[in-house]
Amino acid sequence: MDFKSPTGFFISTNQGGILMDTNMKKRLSLSLYLNYFVHGIGLIILAQNMQTLGHLWQSPLATVSYVISGVGIGRLLAYLLLGSLADRYGRKSFVFLGMGSYLLFFVGILLAPNIQVAYLLAILAGVANSALDSGTYPTFAELGDRSSSANVLLKAFISLGEFVLPLCVALLENQNWWFGWSFILAALVLSFNFFLLLPLEFPPMNRPQKSVLSKKTANSFRKKLAFVALTLYGYTSMALMILYTQWITLYATQELQMNNVAAHFLLSLYSIGSITGVLLIFWLLRSGFSELTLLLGLNCGSLVALLLLCFIHVSWLAEIASLLFGLTAASGVMQIGLNIFLRLAPERKGLTTGIFFTLGSLASFSIPVITGWLSQQGVAAALEFNLIISLCGLLLALSIRLALGKPHSLTTVRSKISLLDRLIVRLLAQRFKAVDQVAAFKRTHELPVLDSSRENIVLENIARHCPDQQLEPYLQDIYSNIMANSRKYQEKKIN
Numbered sequence: 001m002d003f004k005s006p007t008g009f010f011i012s013t014n015q016g017g018i019l020m021d022t023n024m025k026k027r028l029s030l031s032l033y034l035n036y037f038v039h040g041i042g043l044i045i046l047a048q049n050m051q052t053l054g055h056l057w058q059s060p061l062a063t064v065s066y067v068i069s070g071v072g073i074g075r076l077l078a079y080l081l082l083g084s085l086a087d088r089y090g091r092k093s094f095v096f097l098g099m100g101s102y103l104l105f106f107v108g109i110l111l112a113p114n115i116q117v118a119y120l121l122a123i124l125a126g127v128a129n130s131a132l133d134s135g136t137y138p139t140f141a142e143l144g145d146r147s148s149s150a151n152v153l154l155k156a157f158i159s160l161g162e163f164v165l166p167l168c169v170a171l172l173e174n175q176n177w178w179f180g181w182s183f184i185l186a187a188l189v190l191s192f193n194f195f196l197l198l199p200l201e202f203p204p205m206n207r208p209q210k211s212v213l214s215k216k217t218a219n220s221f222r223k224k225l226a227f228v229a230l231t232l233y234g235y236t237s238m239a240l241m242i243l244y245t246q247w248i249t250l251y252a253t254q255e256l257q258m259n260n261v262a263a264h265f266l267l268s269l270y271s272i273g274s275i276t277g278v279l280l281i282f283w284l285l286r287s288g289f290s291e292l293t294l295l296l297g298l299n300c301g302s303l304v305a306l307l308l309l310c311f312i313h314v315s316w317l318a319e320i321a322s323l324l325f326g327l328t329a330a331s332g333v334m335q336i337g338l339n340i341f342l343r344l345a346p347e348r349k350g351l352t353t354g355i356f357f358t359l360g361s362l363a364s365f366s367i368p369v370i371t372g373w374l375s376q377q378g379v380a381a382a383l384e385f386n387l388i389i390s391l392c393g394l395l396l397a398l399s400i401r402l403a404l405g406k407p408h409s410l411t412t413v414r415s416k417i418s419l420l421d422r423l424i425v426r427l428l429a430q431r432f433k434a435v436d437q438v439a440a441f442k443r444t445h446e447l448p449v450l451d452s453s454r455e456n457i458v459l460e461n462i463a464r465h466c467p468d469q470q471l472e473p474y475l476q477d478i479y480s481n482i483m484a485n486s487r488k489y490q491e492k493k494i495n
């Protein structure tokens, strides 16, 4: 529950971060991240081995591709159910359910006698994905105040898995080694992680976190608006990435007349942007940057990138746009949306995760169908559809921002102060460096350290630049202190 502190801020009674010891928290986070490295592998392992699996099951590529669609079915079937069950039966069992299902999938695919069994196993991979998400995202939210950046970092581990696996597959192919080793590797990491995770305690469930809502907005129309907007954001944020990765290469060759290598390179730039973006957002969130502002800014960024791509047909600009698109649309902006959503419904985090990702799964299903139909008019029509999605995403982010208003929790404001302090300290260090030079000058010319007339000028400057008259005496007092310390520092240097 939130209550109003004497200073007028709403303070959260969430003690999750305090009850668990830091070491335990670190070990738990690391294990959860490791699962998402494996999940990154799981996301593309069937696609990366399509030909070999086709031979194994004596089926054409189209049939193997059909098997891959089973993953989407599994997700769609499982998210809502597992999400709400995770609220009832605890996060840990669902993380284990996810790990167990993935383990069965990785080993099972190697032993699958036919395409039907493989299809069932693909559905199981979808279930594994849902179970992991239903257990993990709420856990990070319950671990404490840095849940936002922690959830965004999950995206980095997914990307790492997606980066490592193709290298692994290529190595196995080049060396003529058995293709199944990459599946075994994933299964081994999962088994190892199982033992790491087994003794670890999860934070207590569902204690309300610091609220993104002030008392005024709670239970009002604005809360409902935020709920609807965040649900729909689950769709648009996923749709943006799915559509882009599906069509960008063809768009580059057919509409931008780029050669094959350059067109594929656009997707690599997108991935580089994505990984850089995750790290950048992680750092911004850790520094106390507001999630709501970030959500809005990132959505603006993706729209700009798409506008550049769709309307200015110049290769180097397309490359910059692709990097920018990865940086803004695929850098954890979906996770930020989910984090805000989790704060809105702190008592049903599992279900909220389920709702959000069900919409994401719907996007993975519907976007290929819609854009396939649009592409009959040309590839440009398919990619331009992303402009509409991006605009909808931006409007949703704006609605979320308006509905939830400025965050008023004590933690958020303190994070902002910490960020400013960091900047001020850096600037002060620069000031002292400049004072060093003054000290050297004064020593050479044998001048006294104290220069009262200069100090008066400094104080007058402070008064002139101070944006709020009320603050003037306080700032001047701070500056008198700074200069007193500056004198002490110089005296020590000179002597």
Ligand SMILES: O=C(O)C(=O)C[C@]1(C(=O)O)C=C[C@@H](O)C=C1
Pocket (backbone or CB within 6 Å): 435, 438, 439, 449, 450, 451, 452, 454, 455, 458, 482, 483, 486, 487, 490
């Ligand atoms: O400008 C100088 O002469 C300085 O030594 C620097 C400084 C300051 O920190 O701004 C410090 C001591 C003097 O009394 C006046 C100003």
